[in-house]
Amino acid sequence: MNKTVGIIGLGLLGGSLAKALKAYTDYNVVGYARRCEVCDAALQDGVVSQAWTDVELMIKASDIIVFSLPPDTNASLFREVAHLLEPGQIVTDVSSAKANFVHAVYETIPRGVSFVSVHPMAGSEKGGYEVSHKNLFKGMGWIILEDPTSDVYDAEVADELEAMGRAVGSRIERVGLYEHxxxxxxxxxxxxxxxxxxxxxxxxxxxxxxxxxxxxxxxxxxxxxxxxxxxxxxxxxxxxxxxxxxxxxxxxxxxxxxxxxxxxxxxxxxxxxxxxxxxxxxxxxxxxxxxxxx
Incomplete structure (x- = not known):
């Protein structure tokens, strides 16, 4: 059975990731957005199989959970929902600045849940689902952040997220988490x-x-x-x-x-x-x- 990727936030990055995964991989993609109209647009475009304005429902349906909101918002939300995560689930994020989100994850992530951070070096001065597109990541950097000293870091998960980046057309870089x-x-x-x-x-x-x-x-x-x-x-x-x-x-x-x-x-x-x-x-x-x- 194909894994389900749940994307929290369907703006430029999250929406583009959903479209890219739908177009270039076998992952099942689901999403969360705060506004119903964004969920409806993603469903109508066929880039997600399900979309909710209730983040708990999305988390329960996902194998890999991608936090794709701004960094502090990601950190705050993670603290709110960490108790919902179950052993075997994978958490990642696409934040541009990592310190606050990583701090929140390391403080609250449940035992048995893996965390590997990534940073797609792609974007635009414009934002929102309406400007997202499946080729945003082509030729762009896809950074895997490594922290092998952490109990929640998993090298196999890092390899899987690297393969995800390659599948959507990115070039891969690996960087130490604390140097990023x-x-x-x-x-x-x-x-x-x-x-x-x-x-x-x-x-x-x-x-x-x-x-x-x-x-x-x-x-x-x-x-x-x-x-x-x-x-x-x-x-x-x-x-x-x-x-x-x-x-x-x-x-x-x-x-x-x-x-x-x-x-x-x-x-x-x-x-x-x-x-x-x-x-x-x-x-x-x-x-x-x-x-x-x-």
Whole structure:
């Protein structure tokens, strides 16, 4: 009998995972959403066999339970429903910041229930079931978070979740659980905050609207993620704030290193050398330039 994956939260990530699992795997997929209309849409699309606004019913019907709400919401909900979990069930999550959810799991997960966290590196500045799609994960990172010292970590479950990621078209990375948030602060959470800051500096005063009319694709690309859902990104950034603060400190150091390049009277030679170095670093990163390794 095929396993049932229950997805808590059918927004962009959860809805896309449901559609991808339905399209590319043999899992039976069920879902939970707080709004009836989201459940009805997922049922009408045929991506879930059942959907409820009662999370208890979904948990009872599932072999693998995926928490796909924002990080703090996931943590709060897990504490509420942990007593419903039964031995043999598997818990995972797709949160961008892990510390709060992992803390809640390790404090309250019942004996005999396995937990392996994953992080699909996919998303959009837009959210909601209506923008989810089955190919969101294709070519994107699917991070398995390893913690073999934990009693609830199961290497076989990690392998199964890795196979799930491959099935929906992702490339697999494995990272230590306690290193994940530090890494993601540098490549996701701090850059998101920087995009918000850039938007505010360029567009947040009385000349902002005029400046925006003069902007082009470069500004749009640099600030795209600042259009994301503020309530969700508050949870992500604030939940990982210590690592984000370290990232901002590095940015401050970089600013102080770049200022003299603009002050020196050398016709911009030092600045050009700096820009060349940065260009070369970026061009050597295949996942940013589209040269994805198989």
């Amino acid at each position: 948030d530090e890494y993601l602060a540098m490549v996701s959470h701090m850059p998101h905050l920087m995009a918000a800051m850039l938007t505010n500096v360029a567009g947040g005063d009385e000349l902002g609207e005029f400046r925006m009319r003069l902007s082009a694709g470069g500004f749009r690309d640099c600030t795209r993620v600042a259009g994301g859902l503020p309530s969700m990104w508050r949870e992500i950034i604030y939940g990982n704030r210590h690592n984000v603060l370290l990232g901002l400190s590095k940015i401050q150091e970089e600013i102080e290193a770049v200022k003299p390049l603009l002050e020196v009277d050398d016709d911009g030679a030092a600045l050009e050398a700096y820009l060349e170095k940065c260009r070369d670093i970026r061009n050597e990163l295949p996942y940013l330039t589209g040269q994805i390794r198989k």
